[in-house]
Amino acid sequence: MLLIRDLAQVATPAGRAAPLRGEALGDIDLVEDAFVLCDGDTITAVGRMRDLPSLDGDVLEVDGRGQCAVPGLVDCHTHAAFAGDRVDEFSLRASGAGYEELHARGGGILSTVRATRAAGEDGLRAAVERHRGWMLRHGTTTFESKSGYGLDRDIELASLRAIRDAGGVPTWLGAHAVPPELDDADAYIDFALADVLPDAARIAEAADVFLERGAFDAGQARRYLTACRDAGLVLRLHGDQFTEQGAIALAIELGARSVDHLEATGDEGIRALAASEVTAVVLPASALFLGRPMPPARALVDAGAAVALATDFNPGSAFCESLPLCCSLAATQLRLSPVEALSACTVNAAHVLGRADRIGRLAPGHRADVVLVGATDWRHLAYHLGGDVVSRVIVGGVP
Amino acid sequence: MLLIRDLAQVATPAGRAAPLRGEALGDIDLVEDAFVLCDGDTITAVGRMRDLPSLDGDVLEVDGRGQCAVPGLVDCHTHAAFAGDRVDEFSLRASGAGYEELHARGGGILSTVRATRAAGEDGLRAAVERHRGWMLRHGTTTFESKSGYGLDRDIELASLRAIRDAGGVPTWLGAHAVPPELDDADAYIDFALADVLPDAARIAEAADVFLERGAFDAGQARRYLTACRDAGLVLRLHGDQFTEQGAIALAIELGARSVDHLEATGDEGIRALAASEVTAVVLPASALFLGRPMPPARALVDAGAAVALATDFNPGSAFCESLPLCCSLAATQLRLSPVEALSACTVNAAHVLGRADRIGRLAPGHRADVVLVGATDWRHLAYHLGGDVVSRVIVGGVP
Numbered sequence: 001m002l003l004i005r006d007l008a009q010v011a012t013p014a015g016r017a018a019p020l021r022g023e024a025l026g027d028i029d030l031v032e033d034a035f036v037l038c039d040g041d042t043i044t045a046v047g048r049m050r051d052l053p054s055l056d057g058d059v060l061e062v063d064g065r066g067q068c069a070v071p072g073l074v075d076c077h078t079h080a081a082f083a084g085d086r087v088d089e090f091s092l093r094a095s096g097a098g099y100e101e102l103h104a105r106g107g108g109i110l111s112t113v114r115a116t117r118a119a120g121e122d123g124l125r126a127a128v129e130r131h132r133g134w135m136l137r138h139g140t141t142t143f144e145s146k147s148g149y150g151l152d153r154d155i156e157l158a159s160l161r162a163i164r165d166a167g168g169v170p171t172w173l174g175a176h177a178v179p180p181e182l183d184d185a186d187a188y189i190d191f192a193l194a195d196v197l198p199d200a201a202r203i204a205e206a207a208d209v210f211l212e213r214g215a216f217d218a219g220q221a222r223r224y225l226t227a228c229r230d231a232g233l234v235l236r237l238h239g240d241q242f243t244e245q246g247a248i249a250l251a252i253e254l255g256a257r258s259v260d261h262l263e264a265t266g267d268e269g270i271r272a273l274a275a276s277e278v279t280a281v282v283l284p285a286s287a288l289f290l291g292r293p294m295p296p297a298r299a300l301v302d303a304g305a306a307v308a309l310a311t312d313f314n315p316g317s318a319f320c321e322s323l324p325l326c327c328s329l330a331a332t333q334l335r336l337s338p339v340e341a342l343s344a345c346t347v348n349a350a351h352v353l354g355r356a357d358r359i360g361r362l363a364p365g366h367r368a369d370v371v372l373v374g375a376t377d378w379r380h381l382a383y384h385l386g387g388d389v390v391s392r393v394i395v396g397g398v399p
Numbered sequence: 400m401l402l403i404r405d406l407a408q409v410a411t412p413a414g415r416a417a418p419l420r421g422e423a424l425g426d427i428d429l430v431e432d433a434f435v436l437c438d439g440d441t442i443t444a445v446g447r448m449r450d451l452p453s454l455d456g457d458v459l460e461v462d463g464r465g466q467c468a469v470p471g472l473v474d475c476h477t478h479a480a481f482a483g484d485r486v487d488e489f490s491l492r493a494s495g496a497g498y499e500e501l502h503a504r505g506g507g508i509l510s511t512v513r514a515t516r517a518a519g520e521d522g523l524r525a526a527v528e529r530h531r532g533w534m535l536r537h538g539t540t541t542f543e544s545k546s547g548y549g550l551d552r553d554i555e556l557a558s559l560r561a562i563r564d565a566g567g568v569p570t571w572l573g574a575h576a577v578p579p580e581l582d583d584a585d586a587y588i589d590f591a592l593a594d595v596l597p598d599a600a601r602i603a604e605a606a607d608v609f610l611e612r613g614a615f616d617a618g619q620a621r622r623y624l625t626a627c628r629d630a631g632l633v634l635r636l637h638g639d640q641f642t643e644q645g646a647i648a649l650a651i652e653l654g655a656r657s658v659d660h661l662e663a664t665g666d667e668g669i670r671a672l673a674a675s676e677v678t679a680v681v682l683p684a685s686a687l688f689l690g691r692p693m694p695p696a697r698a699l700v701d702a703g704a705a706v707a708l709a710t711d712f713n714p715g716s717a718f719c720e721s722l723p724l725c726c727s728l729a730a731t732q733l734r735l736s737p738v739e740a741l742s743a744c745t746v747n748a749a750h751v752l753g754r755a756d757r758i759g760r761l762a763p764g765h766r767a768d769v770v771l772v773g774a775t776d777w778r779h780l781a782y783h784l785g786g787d788v789v790s791r792v793i794v795g796g797v798p
């Protein structure tokens with residue numbers, strides 16, 4: 001057994017429901033002077049120290065003094081399967097270069113496709129492991145990652161295997177961009193569905209598409225997603241990042257699990273999402289990184305939509321693996337409270353990944369994924385902007 | 400001797416001038432496959448590995464493979480001498496509470512004054528040491544800190560001693576707010592100048608004032624600063640944070656070293672600063688933390704002003720000690736290039752602290768303060784948003 005004892009606070013989203021909507025997103029169970037008890041990879045009890053039962057057998061103790069426990073964080077939207085970086089492009093953009101200039105200089109998604117193909121499967125596995133380590137140090141105990149920098153059969157499948165073998169939840173982002181060897185989106189989708197989907201569907205849990213002007217249009221996205229759904233995959237969409245192109249309506253029509261980004265979403269989209277079962281995944285680090293408007297997270301929560309918070313970790317538009325930083329951005333840029341931010345990157349993110357029964361809360365029966373925050377008030381997770389706020393991470397009961 | 404060897408890059412602001420203005424802010428000396436050699440607390444050589452001389456005597460080697468060296472970062476604007484936190488206020492603001500509501504609930508600067516007075520000198524010393532440790536982990540090898548949470552004789556002087564004894568550069572921010580036991584700004588300035596300044600001037604290097612609606616007006620600031628100048632202190636001002644109240648004109652009139660914040664500065668202020676010897680200190684973490692407009696850093700640089708970059712670390716408006724994060728904000732929010740951001744928080748910040756002859760560059764004769772960036776391109780310092788980008792910090796030649 002593992003006993004995390006003398007914690008200043010244990011903070012966890014309240015109740016058993018998932019996803020949390022509206023005011024429920026701001027409900028928290030807070031226990032002070034508390035312990036978390038785990039048996040193997042499962043939490044067996046959470047309570048006040050004065051109610052700690054006597055324990056028989058081997059007990060490994062972790063000293064929680066001066067710290068708080070929150071659920072292991074869940075990053076439900078990353079692009080961690082890439083090689084290389086885009087620091088040149090970043091520097092040019094900082095100096096005022098526009099997208100067209102960056103593209104002309106060889107930047108953009110396709111520059112990462114070149115680097116990722118060149119890295120091969122071994123390089124890709126090493127990269128995913130490295131990125132997983134970065135996430136873990138910032139408290140992410142469950143991560144999703146998309147493929148999408150192969151755009152051919154071998155590297156797409158290698159990406160999905162690398163993500164799965166690193167313990168991640170693989171999403172096949174077959175429709176991320178049109179690869180350089182093809183210049184027609186429809187021809188690429190024909191190829192992807194015929195030659196990649198059958199094997200991708202055996203590794204991935206979900207499929208995703210970049211529905212945006214210059215990427216794939218709503219008709220192409222519908223064709224791609226319908227085939228993926230028929231192959232048994234959960235559906236997700238990149239939508240409304242720069243322009244509204246019908247992603248929300250398509251997500252609802254096809255019963256997608258989530259639509260992600262939403263920086264350009266207007267009132268009609270907010271109302272439609274709130275009335276649907278589709279979770280809105282907001283990615284404030286991406287908006288910050290690109291200097292773009294923030295998504296309307298406050299309005300989505302107030303309207304009753306299920307909102308999750310993720311990093312969008314990727315080399316081009318969000319080189320950021322830190323969910324604590326995203327919690328800070330949620331509080332300062334999205335007008336979500338620290339409690340809402342925590343719920344959005346734990347239980348609601350777990351819902352997006354179909355795992356809310358086992359992760360996202362500190363509660364008996366849940367997996368023993370615990371983040372210790374190095375302060376006596378857990379809200380330092382959001383308050384301490386860019387700080388080293390994660391003092392310890394426990395994954396599956398292993399301290 | 401200390402030899403840092405096999406570095407992918409050594410990056411340092413070019414030349415010997417300080418402060419750097421205009422295009423010179425973007426000039427960098429970049430050496431690849433490089434070493435840094437130190438003797439005691441001083442850098443003696445920087446060069447390419449192939450030019451490494453044979454070394455006699457004891458040489459301690461640091462393996463720089465896969466890393467880059469940049470100058471130790473210089474944080475020229477912090478408020479690190481405080482106790483307690485303001486996480487309640489932060490959470491209320493995230494939920495939409497305005498300043499008046501926060502003040503009514505006991506928030507604001509005066510809540511930190513209460514906590515700091517209650518901590519006493521020992522608590523304050525412990526807090527400054529803790530904050531110094533946080534800064535150091537993020538690569539800050541020289542920090543300035545203001546007092547300003549005592550607002551009485553004992554705690555103001557204790558703050559300055561704690562900052563000095565932690566190795567910081569102390570600035571007397573006597574005019575931060577009017578303490579609760581007085582309700583008149585002029586009466587408080589009378590007290591501060593008569594009862595605190597004589598001793599403060601023996602510890603502090605500079606004096607600072609919060610010139611803002613609701614704090615101190617230009618007449619009060621002039622009276623305070625003039626007396627501080629007569630006592631031998633360098634002058635600095637918090638100006639144009641929320642509104643333009645004449646801070647830039649006053650800074651120029653009095654020959655101040657810097658005016659800091661400038662979120663509300665318009666074209667006239669930019670032109671005036673550019674034509675002056677006053678350095679503009681921009682604090683993007685503060686603007687982000689409060690959800691406020693960013694300062695016009697790009698326009699200031701383009702106009703020819705000397706611009707420095709700092710955190711504004713404090714519990715109320717910028718609970719952020721990370722200069723790397725500020726470099727990311729500079730690149731994504733202020734449209735400064737990574738080179739400009741680095742120069743702004745090294746050589747130009749050192750100029751604000753009157754130390755540009757010894758710190759802020761990796762050059763022979765400079766202090767051996769070196770930050771190793773854990774990537775093969777030093778620009779990851781700005782590119783890796785919220786990442787653990789600092790792999791090692793060497794202070795005064797001690798690895």
